[in-house]
Amino acid sequence: MPELDSSNTGLPYGSVDLSDGYTLLRKRSKHSVTLCSGEAIAISQFLGPGHIVPCIKKWAQLCLPNGQIARSAWRESLRPAEQICMSRNVKFLCNGETCCGEVRYFTRLVTAAADDNWEFVDVAVIHMYSAPDEDLLRLLNHVVLASHLLNAISVIKVKQIVRVIAMIPRQMVLPRGVEGEFYCMMERPGYDISSWGVPYGVYADVEDDDNGKDVE
Numbered sequence: 001m002p003e004l005d006s007s008n009t010g011l012p013y014g015s016v017d018l019s020d021g022y023t024l025l026r027k028r029s030k031h032s033v034t035l036c037s038g039e040a041i042a043i044s045q046f047l048g049p050g051h052i053v054p055c056i057k058k059w060a061q062l063c064l065p066n067g068q069i070a071r072s073a074w075r076e077s078l079r080p081a082e083q084i085c086m087s088r089n090v091k092f093l094c095n096g097e098t099c100c101g102e103v104r105y106f107t108r109l110v111t112a113a114a115d116d117n118w119e120f121v122d123v124a125v126i127h128m129y130s131a132p133d134e135d136l137l138r139l140l141n142h143v144v145l146a147s148h149l150l151n152a153i154s155v156i157k158v159k160q161i162v163r164v165i166a167m168i169p170r171q172m173v174l175p176r177g178v179e180g181e182f183y184c185m186m187e188r189p190g191y192d193i194s195s196w197g198v199p200y201g202v203y204a205d206v207e208d209d210d211n212g213k214d215v216e
Contacts, residue, residue: 018122021065029058038153046155059106068164074105089167092160101126128152135175146182
């Protein structure tokens, strides 16, 4: 339980404290790069009309308030298979909904503040997973969450990230007959995976009587 470890007295060299328990960790790209294609479109949509997509520097890792380290495909794709931690999949909140995605990289966008100064907006560029299959969720009482990797790229603020998860690839046949490779979500033991907006069928018809007892 890293959140109980009080032995760490300072931040690693070159890291950036983003407050609220979030910290950007190196490596960081030496030179700024100009984005193109899907990533540029996603950042443009995030910034909104009237903003020019800036040149950016990529960051490799983000430390979360719970002590987990979210990594990125940008650096992990350069490592040999035996050295990959595979902790680049994250769960995050977006418009009140729980979503999952693979982090391509983290970055700091420079934007104009209200007082005509400049400020950083710290974001993650995310390769999105689909919502879990609802039929499978109901059938297995929220035990198996199966998604597929989308082509969509989104940009979110780093503080929307809740925790690091695992997405395990598996060939599956869904209840409606669709067959293919899906990714099954797993979390560290003790974390709740049941908040996906699909009610538990086993509890759907249970009500309380006047004496506080459960009746069907």
